[in-house]
Amino acid sequence: MKKWVNVVTVFFVLFSLILPSASFASTGDQGINEKLGLPIVVYGAALTDTQKTDVAELLEVDQHDQVDEFTVNGQDLANYIGGNPNSNMYSSVKIIHQDNGQGLAIDIVTPENITQVSKEMYTNALLTAGVENADVLVASSVKVSGHSALTGIYKAYDAKGVKLDEGRMKVASDELDIATDIAEEQGIDQAKISELLTEIKKAIAEQDPATREEIEQIVQDQLQSLNIELSPEDRQRLIDLFEQMRNLNIDFDQVRNQLNDLTGSLQDLINDDGFWNSVTNGVRDFFRSLSNFINSLLN
Template identity: 50%
Template sequence: MKKMISIITIILAISLLAPQAGSANVGINEKFGVPIVVYGGNLSDAEKESVAGSLNVAEEAEVEEIEVTGEDLITYIKDGDPRARMYSSAKITRKEAGEGLVIQIVTPDNITQVTSEMYANAMLTAGIEDATVEVAAPKAVTGHSALVGIYKAYEVNGEQLDPERTDVANDELEVATELADKGVEDEKVSELLTEIKKQIAEQNPATREEVEAIVEEQLSKLQIELSPEDRQLLVDLMDRIRKLDIDFSQWSTQLEDLSKTIEDKIGTVVNDDGFWQSVKDFFNKLIDGIRGLVS
C-alpha cells in the first residue's frame, strides 16, 4: 500500500510539472466569428483528416472550413499558377486589436521551408494583424500555400485585403525562403527582413537609393554576406514595400512587437531561475521516490 501511494505521488508530481492544457473553452467569439480552417485543395480525405487532427478542429466549439486551390493564387498573386498543388493548411483565430500575431507550426517536420517568423513578417506586409494562426501539413511540403489560405480566410471573414500588398507579401516569402536555401540561417533571414522593414518605417525613404542604403546597412550590421544577385533581389523587394499604401507609423510598432514577442518567448524559460530550480527539485524528489520503491 505504501509503495502504491508513492507511485501515485510521483504521477501527481509529473502531472503538476507538465505544461497544463489550455484555458477552458469560452465558446464562440461573437465579435470576430468562429475560427476558420483552410485546407489545401489537393489533400486527400485521409490527409484532410490528419490535418484536422493536428489543428485540433474537433476541440473547437464551432469552425468554418474552406479549401484553398491554385485558382485562389490568381486572386492574391499576380503571377499565380492555377495548377499549383496546395497541401499546407491553417487555422486562423482573429484576436483583439493590439494582441499581435501568434504563429505556430504544429507539424514542424512537414513544413520544410517557411518558419513562423517568415509567416508573421509576410502577414504584416499583407496587412494582416492580431490573430493566432496554426499551420499544418500531412507530409513534407514547403509551406507556401498556407499563406494564400490565410488570405482567403480573411476575405471569407469579411476583410478586404489589398492585392498589391498580398502580392508583395508573397514575394517576401519567396525571397526569405530563397535566402535560407542559400545558407543564411532561418533566424537571420527573419531578423534581416524585420530590421530592414523597421528602418523603412522609421526613415520613410523616398528613393530606391535610400532603400538600398538601408539594406546595405542592415546586411553589414547583421554580418550577412549575399551575392550581388541576392542583394539586388532584396533591394527590389524592399523598394516595392516602400511604395505600398502602409501606415508606417503603426507598422514600426507592429514590427517591434513581433521582435519582442520572439525575444520574450526565448527569454522567459531560459532566464527563469525559479522554473529551473523547480525542475531540479522535482527530479531530486523523483529519484528519491524511485529509490524508496526499490529498497
C-alpha cells in the first residue's frame, strides 16, 4: 500500500509541474467586472446542440459567473463584410474586454480545426478592423478555414453597441483572404506572411504615404527586405489592399506598440521552426520516462 501511495504522490507532483498556467483573464473567481462588462460568447449558427456544448467547454464558458451569448449566421456574414448569406457558420469566439493599453491577445483553442488562419493573421486583421484591448479565443468543433470567426467578433461588438467602421471590417476580411491565399497558393509560411503585413503597416505608420505610388514602393521595399517573392498578381493584390487602407485613413500609428509586439512574436515563430516538434518529442519522452519510473517502483 505504501508503494502505491508513493507512486501516486510522485505522479501528481510531476504532473503539476508540466501543467500550463492560464494566460487569459477569468471572471470566475473575481465576480463580474462592472467596468469592462461581461465576457461575450458568439456561437456559429451551424453547430448542433452537441457541438455547441463541446465548443462551450473548449471556450471555458463555465469559468465565468455570467456571459453574454449570441449566435452568428450567414446573414451576419453578408451584413458585415458582404459575404454569402447562405454560408454555414461553425467558428465560435469568446471575447474578454481589457483595459486600454492591455493590447490584443488571440488564442486558437482548436488549432487542429482552424486550417488556414493563424492567430497572428487574426491579430493583424482585427487591428485593421479597429479591435483593441481584448482577449479573443477562437474554437470550432469541426474543421473549417477559420475566416468566419471575424464575423463572430464583429457581431459581438455590434450586439454590445460598439460600432466598428464598416469599411475597416471589409478591408480586414480582405486582408485575411489575401494572407491565407498567398500562404496556401505560394507555399509561404503563415508567420512570414503575417510578418510582411505587419511590417508594411509599420512602414505606413512611419512614412504616412500620400499616394498610391508611395504605397506601391512600401510594399516592394518590404517584400525585398523580407526576401519574399510573389507573383505580379499577388503583389498587385497587396498594393490594392493597402491602398484601400490608406483611403480609409486607418491610423496605424495608434496601434504601433501592438504591431511591434506582433513583430516580436512572429520573429520567435520564424526563428524556432523546430520548436513545436521539440515540445512534442519532449512531452512524449517525459511520459515514457514517467511510465518506466512507475514500473520500477512497482517491481
